[in-house]
Amino acid sequence: xxxxxxxxxxxxxxxxxxxxxxxxxxxxxxxxxxxxxxxxxxxxxxxxxxxxxxxxxxxxxxxxxxxxxxxxxxxxxxxxxxxxxxxxxxxxxxxxxxxxxxxxxxxxxxxxxxxxxxxxxxxxxxxxxxxxxxxxxxxxxxxxxxxxxxxxxxxxxxxxxxxxxxxxxxxxxxxxxxxxxxxxxxxxxxxxxxxxxxxxxxxxxxxxxxxxxxxxxxxxxxxxxxxxxxxxxxxxxxxxxxxxxxxxxxxxxxxxxxxxxxxxxxxxxxxxxxxxxxxxxxxxxxxxxxxxxxxxxxxxxxxxxxxxxx
Amino acid sequence: xxxxxxxxxxxxxxxxxxxxxxxxxxxxxxxxxxxxxxxxxxxxxxxxxxxxxxxxxxxxxxxxxxxxxxxxxxxxxxxxxxxxxxxxxxxxxxxxxxxxxxxxxxxxxxxxxxxxxxxxxxxxxxxxxxxxxxxxxxxxxxxxxxxxxxxxxxxxxxxxxxxxxxxxxxxxxxxxxxxxxxxxxxxxxxxxxxxxxxxxxxxxxxxxxxxxxxxxxxxxxxxxxxxxxxxxxxxxxxxxxxxxxxxxxxxxxxxxxxxxxxxxxxxxxxxxxxxxxxxxxxxxxxxxxxxxxxxxxxxxxxxxxxxxxxxxxxxxxxxxxxxxxxx
Ligand SMILES: [Zn+2]
Numbered sequence: 001x002x003x004x005x006x007x008x009x010x011x012x013x014x015x016x017x018x019x020x021x022x023x024x025x026x027x028x029x030x031x032x033x034x035x036x037x038x039x040x041x042x043x044x045x046x047x048x049x050x051x052x053x054x055x056x057x058x059x060x061x062x063x064x065x066x067x068x069x070x071x072x073x074x075x076x077x078x079x080x081x082x083x084x085x086x087x088x089x090x091x092x093x094x095x096x097x098x099x100x101x102x103x104x105x106x107x108x109x110x111x112x113x114x115x116x117x118x119x120x121x122x123x124x125x126x127x128x129x130x131x132x133x134x135x136x137x138x139x140x141x142x143x144x145x146x147x148x149x150x151x152x153x154x155x156x157x158x159x160x161x162x163x164x165x166x167x168x169x170x171x172x173x174x175x176x177x178x179x180x181x182x183x184x185x186x187x188x189x190x191x192x193x194x195x196x197x198x199x200x201x202x203x204x205x206x207x208x209x210x211x212x213x214x215x216x217x218x219x220x221x222x223x224x225x226x227x228x229x230x231x232x233x234x235x236x237x238x239x240x241x242x243x244x245x246x247x248x249x250x251x252x253x254x255x256x257x258x259x260x261x262x263x264x265x266x267x268x269x270x271x272x273x274x275x276x277x278x279x280x281x282x283x284x285x286x287x288x289x290x291x292x293x294x295x296x297x298x299x300x301x302x303x304x305x306x307x308x309x310x
Numbered sequence: 311x312x313x314x315x316x317x318x319x320x321x322x323x324x325x326x327x328x329x330x331x332x333x334x335x336x337x338x339x340x341x342x343x344x345x346x347x348x349x350x351x352x353x354x355x356x357x358x359x360x361x362x363x364x365x366x367x368x369x370x371x372x373x374x375x376x377x378x379x380x381x382x383x384x385x386x387x388x389x390x391x392x393x394x395x396x397x398x399x400x401x402x403x404x405x406x407x408x409x410x411x412x413x414x415x416x417x418x419x420x421x422x423x424x425x426x427x428x429x430x431x432x433x434x435x436x437x438x439x440x441x442x443x444x445x446x447x448x449x450x451x452x453x454x455x456x457x458x459x460x461x462x463x464x465x466x467x468x469x470x471x472x473x474x475x476x477x478x479x480x481x482x483x484x485x486x487x488x489x490x491x492x493x494x495x496x497x498x499x500x501x502x503x504x505x506x507x508x509x510x511x512x513x514x515x516x517x518x519x520x521x522x523x524x525x526x527x528x529x530x531x532x533x534x535x536x537x538x539x540x541x542x543x544x545x546x547x548x549x550x551x552x553x554x555x556x557x558x559x560x561x562x563x564x565x566x567x568x569x570x571x572x573x574x575x576x577x578x579x580x581x582x583x584x585x586x587x588x589x590x591x592x593x594x595x596x597x598x599x600x601x602x603x604x605x606x607x608x609x610x611x612x613x614x615x616x617x618x619x620x621x622x623x624x625x626x627x628x629x630x631x632x633x634x635x636x637x
Contacts, residue, residue, distance in 0.1 A: 084632060088631035089564070089565050091563050093560075173540055175631075176539070176565045176566070177538060177540055177566070178576070178630055180522055181576055181629040182629075183495075183522060184498050184626050184629075188627065214495050214498075214523075215495045215498055217495070219496070233479070233485070233486060233519070234481030234482075239482060239486060242482045242483075243482065260489070
């Protein structure tokens with residue numbers, strides 16, 4: 001074998017090794033952190049709630065995975081799965097909305113951008129909504145609006161706390177003004193839930209922007225965010241265009257919102273379930289129970305109007 | 311006050327009309343110089359001009375309506391308030407952020423004897439004023455001032471009349487830092503809590519969340535050439551078509567006209583405009599608005615607090631289109 005052949009062979013086998021690695025990433029055996037680039041066994045990563053073991057980056061997770069992380073096994077009852085999007089405006093940009101809906105459904109298996117249901121979180125009953133960014137960027141159209149509104153209304157009737165995990169680019173333009181009005185519709189349901197003195201906690205994840213930020217994401221009694229999520233009303237590029245100066249590096253991050261008073265607490269994903277359980281249990285009615293047993297044989301004096309206390 | 315004395319600003323689709331009017335003026339001049347009677351021809355030409363104006367304004371495309379809605383001479387919130395009310399005291403500040411937003415104005419007025427709170431987006435009447443008014447793009451302080459005034463109205467039993475005319479909520483560093491999203495969200499929820507009648511009117515341009523932030527009420531009215539949109543056609547074209555020059559197509563597709571929104575079950579009432587648009591006859595337009603406001607107020611006043619809140623809830627509860635497949 002010539003030296004040249006030796007090098008060529010080496011290069012080839014290197015390539016196969018790389019191929020194998022890429023195949024394994026594609027198979028989902030390994031996952032690559034988009035932040036630090038480190039490869040981790042997906043099993044280990046999942047065990048850590050898809051938070052990079054190397055750098056702490058929170059990888060994107062989606063509807064079903066989020067439900068699995070937050071809800072006690074065997075207690076999830078999903079609601080309103082039968083509500084499906086239509087194309088009310090007969091909308092067509094470079095592609096028709098109808099085609100976009102079908103393609104997204106085929107690709108993701110999802111019917112729209114939110115999952116809703118009832119379940120237990122560390123034994124505590126909750127109403128949970130989880131937005132799914134895979135479905136048209138988690139955009140809010142009529143289905144998202146209707147499913148979340150029904151969830152909140154049900155929680156009000158059954159006196160349950162509501163948790164909504166937000167991940168959305170905002171209103172779904174393909175449904176025009178019907179989308180914008182979902183902001184008001186969901187806010188109306190939250191007003192009734194609030195009036196009933198029930199607890200609502202939005203969990204802001206990457207990204208939470210536009211019409212979702214300008215409605216239910218910001219209406220929590222307590223607002224929780226995942227670390228380093230993008231959270232804002234206007235898009236960063238739009239804001240940049242109105243400015244000549246450079247934006248701060250942490251602009252529109254969870255940390256920026258915490259610093260400016262719009263988020264209560266930033267909770268890393270592995271602690272999220274526990275923190276939510278703690279928050280909910282702190283809001284449960286408190287019944288004072290005596291610290292020691294009072295024997296019921298103790299004579300009890302009843303007061304009659306003639307008696308005056310000694 | 312309503313700029314009727316100034317030379318009209320022409321929109322591109324009004325050009326054939328302007329040409330015709332120029333010809334009428336020329337014919338008049340020539341006739342005067344040559345001392346000939348052309349009154350018959352003039353009458354014919356003027357009839358044609360009226361017909362042409364009608365044709366143009368009855369068949370505006372959504373993109374053309376957007377131009378009318380954004381017309382620099384279109385009456386603004388303060389124009390209507392001043393023309394419509396017997397008394398008006400503007401009130402300032404949100405008592406929180408340390409500024410007074412001039413893009414969203416409000417105060418207490420007397421409308422046909424009745425005290426009301428009026429508030430709305432305010433665009434500038436000229437370039438300098440527009441800069442001071444931030445082109446009608448309100449900041450968090452504006453939405454919080456609006457909420458403060460609406461709460462005030464609720465405490466004293468005054469109806470709330472809001473006027474929507476904004477390209478959108480301000481997208482700036484300061485606005486984000488002060489919680490633009492939270493300010494709008496808060497209004498959306500709290501407007502469902504209020505017990506007094508609320509009537510919202512889109513007088514010009516209703517731009518997305520910035521419009522909705524003062525847009526939750528018992529009635530939603532729009533002028534015939536006003537538009538109300540989830541995203542500006544320019545932004546929508548840039549995002550969905552990847553080409554900002556497709557804005558006219560986006561305006562068409564987004565269904566932004568008063569008639570579209572009536573069909574979608576979002577809008578309650580369309581207010582007609584004089585031929586040529588609101589700016590062609592601001593006083594007549596004011597009368598149309600005032601009459602509609604008074605009629606709706608009359609109806610809403612008959613309801614109890616609880617009825618109004620329930621009906622307001624149901625009005626928004628119904629909005630949305632989806633299908634339910636059998637399980
Ligand atoms: Zn990493």
